[in-house]
Amino acid sequence: MGSWREGVVEYIRREAQPVEKFGHQPRLYALTLEIGKGLEYDDDVVFAACWLHDLGVFVGHRPEDPVALAAWDNTAYAVEKTPGILGGMGFPEEKIAGVVQAIATHQPTGDPQTLEGVILRDADILEQLGAVGILRTVCKVGKDTRFHTFTDAARSLQKALSTLPAEVRLASTRSMMEERVRVMGEFLRAAAAEAGENLL
The missing domain is CATH 1.10.472 (Cyclin A; domain 1)
Known part of the structure; x- marks a missing residue:
């Protein structure tokens, strides 16, 4: 270095x-x-x-x-x-x-x-998905103007899951993204099933 x-x-x-x-x-x-x-x-x-x-x-x-x-x-x-x-x-x-x-x-x-910009952007999208994406969002609850409750965080995660995969540009990123998409989808389904209407 x-x-x-x-x-x-x-x-x-x-x-x-x-x-x-x-x-x-x-x-x-x-x-x-x-x-x-x-x-x-x-x-x-x-x-x-x-x-x-x-x-x-x-x-x-x-x-x-x-x-x-x-x-x-x-x-x-x-x-x-x-x-x-x-x-x-x-x-x-x-x-x-x-x-x-x-x-x-x-x-x-x-x-x-530029390719450098595409690589950075693709990587940053991956960081918003999967288990790490969940952790990064949930830890902001109560500390970020966007996330006052778990419901706010879940809504943000669902939006990420629905919109970000289509934004990825490189084939290598798409292959890396598949598992992160699966993990985030399963988490959101489990949270909804466990909390019902009481996620807060």
Whole structure:
């Protein structure tokens, strides 16, 4: 691992709050390595984008005011801050634009125009599915403006299950996605059966 990579990892380790936010970045990068097998792409760009794309969701970076938080664009924040962070760590200057572009289009609604951006976006979609996707959503109940109850979380998971699989672009990602879709579907069916109308 080069010195700039170590710097980026340590920066995110320090800034990722609450602490569970840190796990997403290494998992995401590991997924990109699987997705990208056999493809020619710039791993420096993908690595940096994986580690910095969610900077705007961390406590200390996002607004504390609930109204401001509800309107917060965490992706725009990451796009704004990333060049300065990478520039101060010795990251190749000519690659910064590629990192910014990948971050800007990493959401499911994004339309990446580079392979690096597609790999990042596909990997981020996988992180919203399966057992990990369930954990990431449920842990936000009571701490996120979108999730006040388990019903809110279940509704979000159902939406992810219904919409995200169609957004995946690469064949390698689709094959990795199948088990995650099955796990999430079974979880939602079991939760509905066990809780009935009393999920809250």
